[in-house]
Amino acid sequence: MTHSAGAGPQAVTAAPYRLRWPALFVILAAEVMDLVDAVITNIAAPSIHADLGGSTSMIQWLGAAYTLAMAVGLLTGGRLGDLYGRRRMFVAGVAGFTAASLLCGLAASPELLIGSRALQGLFGAMMIPQGLGLIKEMFPPKEMAAAFGVFGPVMALSLVGGPVLAGWLVDADLFGTGWRMIFLINLPVGLLALAGAVRFLPESRSGHASRLDLTGVCLASAASFLLIYPLVQGRDLDWPAWTFASMAASVALFALFARHQAAKRRAGGDPLLVTGLFRKRAFTGGLVTGLVFFTALVGFSMVLSLYFQIGLGYDPLKAGLASLPNAVGSLIGFAAVNAAGLAQKVGRKLIHLGAAVMAAGLAGTALTLNLAGADVTPWQLTPALFVTGAGMSMVMAPFFDIVLAGVEPHESGSANGTLTAVQQLGGALGSAVIGTLFFGMLEDGRAFSETMQTTIWVTTGMVAAAFAAAFLLPLRARPQEGAGH
Structure with missing residues (x-):
């Protein structure tokens, strides 16, 4: 992470x-x-x-x-x-x-x-x-x-x-x-x-x-939990009414959290977030892009490991090795982007290119599963997984610098913390949303191959949504204010 x-x-x-x-x-x-x-x-x-x-x-x-x-x-x-x-x-x-x-x-x-x-x-x-x-x-x-x-x-x-x-x-x-x-x-x-x-x-x-904003922490914690808990547990409980009420309450609490932060700022206090950041299109667009992208990324990684073991019967070591092309593609992608200085030269276009490459890799993975079925081998999946990892690294390489491009120096601490927290929240949503879809289809009697293909296509749609949201970002970071991660 x-x-x-x-x-x-x-x-x-x-x-x-x-x-x-x-x-x-x-x-x-x-x-x-x-x-x-x-x-x-x-x-x-x-x-x-x-x-x-x-x-x-x-x-x-x-x-x-x-x-x-x-x-x-x-x-x-x-x-x-x-x-x-x-x-x-x-x-x-x-x-x-x-x-x-x-x-x-x-x-x-x-x-x-x-x-x-x-x-x-x-x-x-x-x-x-x-x-x-x-x-x-x-x-x-x-x-x-x-x-x-x-x-x-x-x-x-x-x-x-x-x-x-x-x-x-x-x-x-x-x-x-x-x-x-x-x-x-x-x-x-x-x-x-x-x-x-x-x-x-x-x-x-x-x-x-600055002093701790404990009220803000409690509001953010409660709002996040009220969103994630029903998304994970709702499937086991057959989606009772309280799960939807909980998600609605989460939205209300996030709104209350935003109002509390703004009021604390006006009163001269030290809120968790600098609310002025959310009036910047680049920063708000970056939060949306990052939330969707990291939800897709973490969700895909989780279900891929589960599919290798539960669907194909691999032992844990073989499952780890089978997922290696995805990680190697990411490693080589980062190295190539950094060596060529593409993050600075290409800027936002690299995010769009990476999202397109990642979507192509995910589509290739789904098509491979469709053609090979239950007899698919790790070697057959290697090319598509490698492309998926390479595309992921192309998105991430310039992402943080570009999102933080318009942040003023006095806002940088809050902006960094907020962006990283949203990245982690995306990881939690990936486990909740993608995992719920995956296990829900299996419990409905769908075959593993069909379940995995559908899950991958949904993940591909999320990457496409991140591609669209990235148009809210500036074309490139200002070198003096970028913050590499």
Whole structure:
């Protein structure tokens, strides 16, 4: 996943922090835990479901609980560091994330596992913004690009290696732990990150920290939960009237949240969001584009892993390897775009081109399934999945810079946090909406191949909607104000 955070004024020292490179690797260790845990349950979900039981909605909650909690937590994650110190909050976030991973690994019921996943997301939202804020303070401007440049390969490696690692850990059944090892492996990584944070990270905080808007957090949390919960659980309960009432209440609460933020701003307070951002067509269009795009992206990744295991009978490791062309296509796409500088040269047209390429890859995947049927092999799916991944990377490469192009400097912190939170909310919606469609068709007696094809075509329609919404964006980012992610 992509994360961003605004940083306050420099508070460490005017000179570069001498332990900045060891500190960077501590921050990267925390990033890897978050990035891998965001996707690792896609491969392990069937094994978890077979062991713990529960309805198929539990599989959707494994991803949705994590991303929903992180979406809400990111609204205040950066401010916690401003108020209480970035190293202190980073240490607390890593410790909490590691402890929540242990709870996940020991969970004896679906409810305990889902609750522990939500705790992981909350502590991840506390951890990630501090690390990025510290980097901005530790490194001089001439080294900043090199420091953030390390994140690209790390993210790519996590994207490629996460599903394969999950599959291997489940199949290896180390010490008889089975799927639990995908969470327990965070313990040594987390403890090393904790030790490194205490040893290498400097303490810092903003010179003008703003107070937390707890009312705003509660309103945003309640509105998000009232939307996601009925989308996931409604299918199991045969869509009673309260599920639709809950979604309607969610809309009302989001409207109340917006009014509260505007009123707090007028009263001279510190709202979670700078409401003036929503009067900017580029920013609002970016939120719509991102929400639809990330819903499609996360939903497709989840059902593809489920199809490989439940539909085609692959073991977890083979399922992870079968999904590798999608990740490799993304990795190569990012590398090619960055090497040619296309994000800056082409701008918004690259988003449109990437959406078209991704839609073509998804269509190719559906057509391959239609032609090959239940006898489809990973090699037959490789070309279409590779194209899908390449298109995804072309959309993401310029996306954040372009969306933030018209944001003023004093709005950048709120804009970064809001955009990243919407990305996470899109992930939760992907698990809820696409997962509900997928499992609903199976429960209606549809064949796996037909179910997967229909789900892919719906996902393709979402990518087409993101293509249309992208016309609201400016043609390109202004270099001096872009914020790469």
